[in-house]
Amino acid sequence: MAHSVLIVDDASFMRMMIKDILEKNGFEIAGEAKDGHEAVQLYKDTNPDLVTMDITMPEMDGIAALKEIKSQDPNAKIIMCSAMGQQAMVIDAIQAGAKDFIVKPFQADRVLEAINKTLN
Secondary structure, eight states, X not given: OOOEEEEEOSSHHHHHHHHHHHHHTXXXXXXXXXXXXXXXXXXXXHOXXXXXXXXXXXXXXXXXXXXXXXXXXXXOOEEEEEOTTOHHHHXXXXXXXXXXXXXXXXXXXXXXXXXXXXXX
């Protein structure tokens, strides 16, 4: 069975890019969220194998959503996505329980490497 992934990013073209990489490589898309609140709700509803989570989003940022999801499911597998220059936030995310991070703009091989490493 294909692993399911919840994609969280406030930019629709970023969600589309990750979705495209994942679908071409046999992953199932559990859902897409544009902010942290939506991510937390969709995580509860879909129980995905993995989440790709943008750090900077309106309403609730990725780190707050990561903490919320981890409080409900300590085994949640979450990979943070960040633009260059957000190293401090990435460190916060890893300390909060993120498994890995990928840098925008996305490179398909790096996205797949992070996801496969996290799932195995």
